[in-house]
Amino acid sequence: MLFGARSAIFAPVQNLGMIIIDEEHDLSYKSDMTPRYNAKDLAKYIAKQNNCPLVLGSATPDLETYYESENSKIKRYNLLYRANKSAMPDVEVIDLRTELASGNRSMISYRLNELMNQNLKNKKQTILFLNRRGYSTFVMCRDCGYVAKCKNCNISLTYHKFENKLRCHYCGYEQNVLKICPECGSDKVRYFGTGTQKLEEEVHNIFPNATTIRMDIDTVTKKNSHEEILNKFKNDNIDILIGTQMIVKGHHFPNVTLVGVISADGMLNIDDYRAPERAFQSLVQVARKSRKGK
Numbered sequence: 001m002l003f004g005a006r007s008a009i010f011a012p013v014q015n016l017g018m019i020i021i022d023e024e025h026d027l028s029y030k031s032d033m034t035p036r037y038n039a040k041d042l043a044k045y046i047a048k049q050n051n052c053p054l055v056l057g058s059a060t061p062d063l064e065t066y067y068e069s070e071n072s073k074i075k076r077y078n079l080l081y082r083a084n085k086s087a088m089p090d091v092e093v094i095d096l097r098t099e100l101a102s103g104n105r106s107m108i109s110y111r112l113n114e115l116m117n118q119n120l121k122n123k124k125q126t127i128l129f130l131n132r133r134g135y136s137t138f139v140m141c142r143d144c145g146y147v148a149k150c151k152n153c154n155i156s157l158t159y160h161k162f163e164n165k166l167r168c169h170y171c172g173y174e175q176n177v178l179k180i181c182p183e184c185g186s187d188k189v190r191y192f193g194t195g196t197q198k199l200e201e202e203v204h205n206i207f208p209n210a211t212t213i214r215m216d217i218d219t220v221t222k223k224n225s226h227e228e229i230l231n232k233f234k235n236d237n238i239d240i241l242i243g244t245q246m247i248v249k250g251h252h253f254p255n256v257t258l259v260g261v262i263s264a265d266g267m268l269n270i271d272d273y274r275a276p277e278r279a280f281q282s283l284v285q286v287a288r289k290s291r292k293g294k
């Protein structure tokens with residue numbers, strides 16, 4: 001048996017009897033670098049050539065896979081119980097519009113605040129999921145509407161407070177923070193939207209005694225740091241883990257009994273035709289991180 005990541009699909013296995021792709025919905029099976037390939041498509045081809053079965057595993061299959069299983073193009077086997085037979089956690093949807101109307105200007109709802117407090121008292125851990133890194137997600141002039149954009153990619157730049165820079169999350173372009181609008185010269189340049197840096201700052205303001213750790217591309221730098229952060233969260237019993245998509249993968253945290261998704265509907269407003277599908281997958285996968293029961 002050969003275990004491997006994406007490129008294992010190229011291994012010259014003799015006598016291939018079966019290919020298994022776990023978490024088949026995962027975007028990383030598609031390579032963004034040369035050689036460009038999708039390991040899943042390749043697996044289908046290789047399985048056919050070798051006349052062997054291909055097993056796709058997922059709790060949140062991608063739409064094509066699900067569609068094919070609905071139409072009997074591929075055979076579906078339903079797993080009726082979770083691995084540890086634990087129940088899925090209860091999910092509550094909080095409408096922040098009504099909270100705003102009653103005076104809550106925070107991105108953390110009253111309900112989430114209450115549950116986080118409970119967890120802190122009971123020494124249970126919490127995960128906060130926000131799929132946008134940086135501090136503010138866009139910079140705009142209040143007078144003329146100018147939005148700071150990347151000169152290479154034409155997408156809006158994200159403000160990173162700790163580095164005090166504006167950054168393009170696509171190509172990595174970086175520029176100094178704007179104080180004066182380059183279009184109209186106004187000094188009413190303001191910062192909007194919330195990223196993980198700002199969320200962490202807010203959590204510190206609301207819960208000054210809580211310990212936190214943040215995981216996004218900005219904190220994961222050197223090799224294995226991804227593992228280090230998650231191990232630290234688990235072993236040092238840090239109160240709150242704040243992170244992007246990265247926290248969704250792998251790892252089981254027995255002491256996590258609350259997962260808060262911050263501006264969940266924000267995931268729908270990404271210019272990708274798969275945005276609703278990805279949003280659903282992320283929500284289900286992140287909810288599975290929470291153990292039911294206190």
Ligand SMILES: [Zn+2]
Nearest residue numbers: 141144181184
């Ligand atoms: Zn302006």
Ligand SMILES: [Zn+2]
Nearest residue numbers: 150153168171
């Ligand atoms: Zn760019």
